[in-house]
Ligand SMILES: [Zn+2]
């Protein structure tokens with residue numbers, strides 16, 4: 150088997166263009182003001198109307214592009230249903246808008262709907278004391294914590310108001326979207342209950358952020374669960390997805406559609422194994438998530454501290470769970486790691 154991924158196109162379509170991917174399945178690529186600068190959404194032709202998978206950030210750009218499409222090429226038939234892979238704002242940001250304007254139903258996993266509300270409350274209320282304490286317990290000084298909290302306050306896309314009503318989808322459900330049937334596969338690691346949609350008959354996988362073509366999805370231990378081991382959940386999900394056929398066409402939310410599912414799963418696994426080894430290589434004595442974030446993710450630390458801290462802690466917790474490191478919590482709750 151070739152080690153290369155086979156992309157269906159070499160260059161992405163223009164933003165906001167309706168691109169014919171497969172019979173009854175269209176691709177719309179929307180811009181984002183921050184990396185990875187775009188998100189892919191999928192439109193499936195139900196006959197009397199449309200199902201859309203993910204809907205983009207709540208920005209003026211995305212809004213204008215959808216407005217043009219729904220007043221133009223898509224106008225003759227309504228949006229009947231919106232399926233959301235997960236709660237992150239680049240996937241669900243415009244959901245409440247579509248529900249209000251088009252009266253569509255929303256399908257998503259329960260934990261994603263709940264996380265959407267949690268993120269929305271955090272954005273409304275601003276970072277709280279628990280986040281400051283999380284930073285300090287993981288090694289940030291008072292000054293560092295204050296600077297990081299300030300950066301967090303300026304971050305605009307923490308969440309958008311999720312839809313108030315939804316239809317819950319669970320792992321193993323079969324849902325009709327467009328003219329095809331899709332099996333729901335839920336996976337952890339990138340988000341709590343990320344949904345992927347697999348069409349057995351045509352071997353198509355709508356992969357969301359769980360499998361990306363050109364980058365690795367973030368894997369974060371969130372402030373609310375400092376002891377979580379999302380890296381294990383993510384690596385377990387790669388094992389689970391290996392059961393899908395090798396010739397599956399993968400439609401990722403960022404990057405380009407490709408063939409080579411098993412090659413990509415192996416690459417993602419190797420990337421994380423290498424990252425775990427990188428973390429081990431910088432641990433000589435007692436350390437903590439702040440020091441590891443500074444060492445391994447220096448650029449993201451102040452721009453996106455939740456990510457830098459969360460990634461560092463995800464790696465440390467995984468290394469502790471496999472007994473390569475020891476996790477110690479002192480009487481004040483400070484969390485440190487040391488070679489086992
Ligand atoms: Zn995501």
Ligand SMILES: [Zn+2]
Nearest residue numbers: 237239358402
């Ligand atoms: Zn995403």
